[in-house]
Amino acid sequence: EAQVTQNPRYLITVTGKKLTVTCSQNMNHEYMSWYRQDPGLGLRQIYYSMNVEVTDKGDVPEGYKVSRKEKRNFPLILESPSPNQTSLYFCASKSGTSEPIPTDTQYFGPGTRLTVL
Amino acid sequence: AQKVTQAQTEISVVEKEDVTLDCVYETRDTTYYLFWYKQPPSGELVFLIRRNSFDEQNEISGRYSWNFQKSTSSFNFTITASQVVDSAVYFCALTGGDKIIFGKGTRLHILP
Numbered sequence: 001e002a003q004v005t006q007n008p009r010y011l012i013t014v015t016g017k018k019l020t021v022t023c024s025q026n027m028n029h030e031y032m033s034w035y036r037q038d039p040g041l042g043l044r045q046i047y048y049s050m051n052v053e054v055t056d057k058g059d060v061p062e063g064y065k066v067s068r069k070e071k072r073n074f075p076l077i078l079e080s081p082s083p084n085q086t087s088l089y090f091c092a093s094k095s096g097t098s099e100p101i102p103t104d105t106q107y108f109g110p111g112t113r114l115t116v117l
Numbered sequence: 118a119q120k121v122t123q124a125q126t127e128i129s130v131v132e133k134e135d136v137t138l139d140c141v142y143e144t145r146d147t148t149y150y151l152f153w154y155k156q157p158p159s160g161e162l163v164f165l166i167r168r169n170s171f172d173e174q175n176e177i178s179g180r181y182s183w184n185f186q187k188s189t190s191s192f193n194f195t196i197t198a199s200q201v202v203d204s205a206v207y208f209c210a211l212t213g214g215d216k217i218i219f220g221k222g223t224r225l226h227i228l229p
Contacts (some may be wrong), residue, residue, distance in 0.1 A: 022153075026118050031215075033217075040221070041221070042208070042219050042220065042221040042222055045160040048216070050215065051120070053219055056215070058216070070120060088160065088166060090162060092162075104150040104167070104169075104212050105150075105152065105164060106152075106164075106212075107164060108154075108161065108162040108164075109162050110160070110161050111161060113160075116229070
């Protein structure tokens, strides 16, 4: 089954304790991205990656890191989480522009609900 | 700059009524895609439909229909004979390159 998976789905942590949220897709997509969703603010892009070893900042990158060492994985790293990073996080992927039939459709993972105390 | 506006923050209708969700967008790109996503109470984001900027043909899929009008920069979504299971937050989105811009969503309540 074609899908984007995220782990963990739920996480409660404390300020300053480094954490990683994993994201993996099995659709051979070139493009991957991370978003956070907050009430009243909608979905905002954190980071995206056009391909392996290529990452770019989205609209709200502060406090986050990403890496893209393999095509299928795009982990989100919070080096020193703070309470304002409490949010619902989504990973997404889509086929890249170099692929035969780019559709520009992003497929989302199930979400990770993070609480930072 | 690209922008997506969903003016309706929250809508409540009684089951079996028709309901239209509005979406207005702004872009300077000549080639772009428009999307609708559904987010049910369980929280996942479900892709519903995609339209590219060259395809103004409106579509009906079961109880869902979409009306794309470039002249008014609108991409509205209608549910006919609504059901309780349609209760969700619906997001309109726009892409034109590397980024996707989401509207803030419309929360739809279908009352039994």
